[in-house]
Amino acid sequence: MADAILRLEGLRKAYGALKVTDDVTLDVRPGELHAIIGPNGAGKTTLIHQVSGLAASDSGRILFDSADVTRLTMAQRVHRGLARSFQITSILPGFSALENVALAVQARSGSSFRLFGDASRERGLNEEAMSYLAQVGLGHRAIIPSGQLSHGEKRGLELAIALATRPMLLLLDEPLAGTGHEESERVVETLRGLKGRYTIVLIEHDMNAVFSLADRVSVLVYGRVIATGRPDEVRANPEVRAAYLGEEAA
Amino acid sequence: MNEIATPSPAALDVPRAPALRRYGVPVLVFAAFALAPIAAAQGAEGYILSLLTRVMIFAIAAMSLDLILGYGALVSFGHAAFLGIGAYAVGILASHGIESALVQLLAALGASALFALVTGAISMRTKGVYFIMITLAFGQMLYFLATSLSAYGGDDGLTLPSRSLLFGANLLKGDHAFYYAVLGCLLGCYLLCRSVVASRFGRVLRGAKENAVRMQAIGFAPYRFQLGAYVLAGTLCGLAGFLLANQTEFVSPAYMTWQRSGELIVVVVLGGLASLHGAIIGAAAFLLLEEVLSGYTEHWKMIFGPLLVLVVLYARGGILGMMGGRHG
Amino acid sequence: MSTTLLIIQTLNGLQFGIILFLIAAGLTLVFGVMDFINLAHGVQYMVGAYLAAAFTAMTGNFGLGLLLALPTALAFGLVLEVLIFRHLYDRDHLDQVLATFGVILFLNQAVKFVWGAAPLFVPVPEILSGSIEIAPGLLYPVYRLAIIAAGLGVAALLYGLVNHTRAGMLVRAGATNAPMVSALGVDIRRLFMLVFGFGAMLAGFAGAMVAPILSVEPGMGDNLLILAFVVIVIGGIGSVRGAFIAALAVGLVDTLGRSFASNILRLFLDSGAASQTGRALAPMLIYILMAAILFFRPSGLFPVRR
Numbered sequence: 001m002a003d004a005i006l007r008l009e010g011l012r013k014a015y016g017a018l019k020v021t022d023d024v025t026l027d028v029r030p031g032e033l034h035a036i037i038g039p040n041g042a043g044k045t046t047l048i049h050q051v052s053g054l055a056a057s058d059s060g061r062i063l064f065d066s067a068d069v070t071r072l073t074m075a076q077r078v079h080r081g082l083a084r085s086f087q088i089t090s091i092l093p094g095f096s097a098l099e100n101v102a103l104a105v106q107a108r109s110g111s112s113f114r115l116f117g118d119a120s121r122e123r124g125l126n127e128e129a130m131s132y133l134a135q136v137g138l139g140h141r142a143i144i145p146s147g148q149l150s151h152g153e154k155r156g157l158e159l160a161i162a163l164a165t166r167p168m169l170l171l172l173d174e175p176l177a178g179t180g181h182e183e184s185e186r187v188v189e190t191l192r193g194l195k196g197r198y199t200i201v202l203i204e205h206d207m208n209a210v211f212s213l214a215d216r217v218s219v220l221v222y223g224r225v226i227a228t229g230r231p232d233e234v235r236a237n238p239e240v241r242a243a244y245l246g247e248e249a250a
Numbered sequence: 251m252n253e254i255a256t257p258s259p260a261a262l263d264v265p266r267a268p269a270l271r272r273y274g275v276p277v278l279v280f281a282a283f284a285l286a287p288i289a290a291a292q293g294a295e296g297y298i299l300s301l302l303t304r305v306m307i308f309a310i311a312a313m314s315l316d317l318i319l320g321y322g323a324l325v326s327f328g329h330a331a332f333l334g335i336g337a338y339a340v341g342i343l344a345s346h347g348i349e350s351a352l353v354q355l356l357a358a359l360g361a362s363a364l365f366a367l368v369t370g371a372i373s374m375r376t377k378g379v380y381f382i383m384i385t386l387a388f389g390q391m392l393y394f395l396a397t398s399l400s401a402y403g404g405d406d407g408l409t410l411p412s413r414s415l416l417f418g419a420n421l422l423k424g425d426h427a428f429y430y431a432v433l434g435c436l437l438g439c440y441l442l443c444r445s446v447v448a449s450r451f452g453r454v455l456r457g458a459k460e461n462a463v464r465m466q467a468i469g470f471a472p473y474r475f476q477l478g479a480y481v482l483a484g485t486l487c488g489l490a491g492f493l494l495a496n497q498t499e500f501v502s503p504a505y506m507t508w509q510r511s512g513e514l515i516v517v518v519v520l521g522g523l524a525s526l527h528g529a530i531i532g533a534a535a536f537l538l539l540e541e542v543l544s545g546y547t548e549h550w551k552m553i554f555g556p557l558l559v560l561v562v563l564y565a566r567g568g569i570l571g572m573m574g575g576r577h578g
Numbered sequence: 579m580s581t582t583l584l585i586i587q588t589l590n591g592l593q594f595g596i597i598l599f600l601i602a603a604g605l606t607l608v609f610g611v612m613d614f615i616n617l618a619h620g621v622q623y624m625v626g627a628y629l630a631a632a633f634t635a636m637t638g639n640f641g642l643g644l645l646l647a648l649p650t651a652l653a654f655g656l657v658l659e660v661l662i663f664r665h666l667y668d669r670d671h672l673d674q675v676l677a678t679f680g681v682i683l684f685l686n687q688a689v690k691f692v693w694g695a696a697p698l699f700v701p702v703p704e705i706l707s708g709s710i711e712i713a714p715g716l717l718y719p720v721y722r723l724a725i726i727a728a729g730l731g732v733a734a735l736l737y738g739l740v741n742h743t744r745a746g747m748l749v750r751a752g753a754t755n756a757p758m759v760s761a762l763g764v765d766i767r768r769l770f771m772l773v774f775g776f777g778a779m780l781a782g783f784a785g786a787m788v789a790p791i792l793s794v795e796p797g798m799g800d801n802l803l804i805l806a807f808v809v810i811v812i813g814g815i816g817s818v819r820g821a822f823i824a825a826l827a828v829g830l831v832d833t834l835g836r837s838f839a840s841n842i843l844r845l846f847l848d849s850g851a852a853s854q855t856g857r858a859l860a861p862m863l864i865y866i867l868m869a870a871i872l873f874f875r876p877s878g879l880f881p882v883r884r
Contacts, residue, residue, distance in 0.1 A: 380876065
């Protein structure tokens with residue numbers, strides 16, 4: 001399939017003797033929502049770290065938008081349109097929600113080596129940041145220090161920051177992690193709204209969310225992809241049932 | 251309009267602390283320094299002016315450190331090196347007969363910036379404790395270099411023929427003239443740092459302090475900004491060194507001992523991290539405390555040491571924190 | 579550059595390195611296990627020297643003085659730990675730097691207050707005085723050889739303790755992953771105290787050993803502290819083996835550099851310039867070494883934490 005926007009070829013990462021990802025090969029097509037599921041310790045987060053550039057890969061290649069980005073830093077990959085969110089909320093707690101997002105806008109709009117002028121009053125940055133906050137339903141919480149937001153709101157902010165980098169592809173690492181029932185429904189709705197407008201790689205434990213949102217699903221077990229396909233195909237795959245879904249039922 | 255109301259553009263402006271809180275303390279501080287010479291004329295004028303001048307010079311050095319320590323969380327333990335560079339730029343040039351303030355100042359700032367760029371580029375590769383140690387090591391390196399410069403006094407230091415000449419005249423000779431020149435420098439530094447901290451650049455620096463990984467994940471390379479701040483801080487401290495040499499008309503390796511670097515950290519934390527004017531208050535508190543305590547006993551450090559321990563253990567936020575005004 | 583001088587300076591460098599190791603060993607463990615940056619470690623060395631001087635003067639016997647100084651140095655370290663340091667373990671590095679800096683200010687002044695600003699001199703013990711001929715025509719002071727031997731003995735002992743005892747195993751595990759050790763149900767506070775007291779005693783031992791060959795004076799620990807930091811940063815924080823190798827390297831480079839930098843430069847420069855540059859360069863050598871090592875290996879030669 002030549003039209004993959006993201007292609008992983010034989011990615012490996014080991015910590016000492018522990019192989020966390022092992023020969024991961026995967027295509028993500030433009031516009032799809034591609035979920036990656038797998039039991040705990042399957043290497044999902046490590047894979048996201050490798051793709052986003054937070055962790056270096058031991059071997060293999062990452063092709064994004066038909067360019068090899070394997071050796072680029074995280075920041076360089078962001079500038080090419082590869083954004084991510086974090087499983088464990090990663091925000092700037094002392095900054096307002098608005099400033100968290102405005103910084104992401106600032107990152108791609110002109111030079112940040114400006115020593116004069118109050119950045120927090122730059123209307124251009126703030127207005128654009130506001131629009132992303134509104135997308136995740138946080139418009140009314142913009143000036144709250146982000147450390148004081150509720151957990152669910154922080155998950156939303158995490159998403160708004162990723163959107164503000166104007167990505168082609170979003171890597172979302174368990175956006176529902178730790179959210180309550182109501183909050184998680186809100187995040188799922190937000191994701192549904194993003195689907196189709198962005199290519200999304202979604203790691204999630206919540207199977208209901210995964211099977212209702214995903215166009216395709218890949219199953220990662222012990223660092224290897226054991227199946228990729230439409231949700232119903234994957235659900236029916238005997239190997240997946242044995243290795244993963246069966247285990248959950250037991 | 252659907253249920254997510256889009257706020258009006260005016261609401262986008264971040265609310266500010268009341269003007270009094272924001273500007274009150276710094277304005278008071280600078281007003282006090284501006285008026286102090288008048289009050290000093292009633293007493294031991296020369297002594298008071300020289301003490302306050304020293305306070306302001308240390309305030310510049312401490313403020314420059316606050317820029318990287320308070321806003322960048324870069325614990326540099328070699329900041330006194332820049333005091334030394336600035337001072338030796340004056341001393342070395344003066345000993346070759348170059349006494350123009352302009353030339354000396356340019357040399358002081360240039361050499362400081364260069365040293366900061368080179369050592370910063372190496373130091374920033376390391377993190378945490380390693381960063382503290384490597385900045386300390388660079389400071390020591392320079393200290394030992396200064397002690398071995400026998401042509402420029404070595405251990406004993408170097409006495410200047412006079413203060414730097416402005417436009418070929420000895421305009422800085424008088425205590426008052428020099429006092430106000432230093433005050434001008436302090437004010438300039440303060441306004442510059444204020445602006446930098448609030449600017450796009452400063453926002454990235456502050457963001458990297460809170461969460462460097464997050465900054466990378468939105469496309470920033472914190473290294474460049476931290477290095478930039480390090481160079482700026484070093485350069486400003488070089489200015490303090492230039493002034494220090496001029497005040498004392500003497501240059502010595504003692505300006506850049508590691509204890510001096512430690513004192514600068516003490517001053518910044520004592521005043522209140524990440525507030526800029528806190529560095530001024532800290533410098534005043536430190537030097538005045540030293541002056542008062544050493545008036546009582548030559549063993550004043552036996553009082554000051556435990557005091558410092560107590561401040562760290564029990565009084566977080568420094569003097570500004572104790573005054574209750576959160577700032578920023 | 580005579581061979582005799584080279585041998586003597588190599589031995590001096592070795593002896594200096596051994597002393598550095600004694601100080602750095604405790605520092606690197608405290609650092610590695612507790613993530614605690616203790617600037618006051620250098621004053622432990624100074625206190626050890628003062629205690630040795632005081633007890634030697636009191637008893638008239640250096641051996642006895644040393645014997646009394648060691649437990650006192652240990653007790654002193656433990657008192658500091660209980661009073662101050664243990665409240666700093668979960669603070670950030672900046673707080674640790676500040677508080678221990680305060681301790682330095684106090685102790686440097688306190689010894690001046692108690693014993694005066696003038697240096698104290700401790701005589702070399704009778705049986706270890708004089709020099710012996712280690713090679714034909716090559717005399718070397720017995721006492722310095724004794725320092726080298728004692729230091730190597732302590733290094734071997736430490737190696738055994740760290741690698742072959744349960745406490746040592748915990749210390750190593752703690753340096754790699756402290757939360758895990760604590761999760762295993764080990765009383766981490768007691769372990770910390772043990773490591774801290776032991777480190778303080780080693781530094782005190784180093785101070786006591788050099789008391790007869792250096793002048794015992796206020797602030798004598800400050801420069802050694804910096805050098806010990808250079809050592810543990812080069813060696814890799816938490817690694818005793820790294821500290822040993824780095825300590826010897828720093829001791830040798832510093833001592834030999836100071837003696838021979840000018841001579842070596844004379845190969846490239848004219849005599850006057852060489853001696854000028856050599857004198858300026860020599861004291862900077864170890865810092866250049868450290869910067870170079872950190873440039874290529876930002877976590878030192880033997881990084882412990884992964």
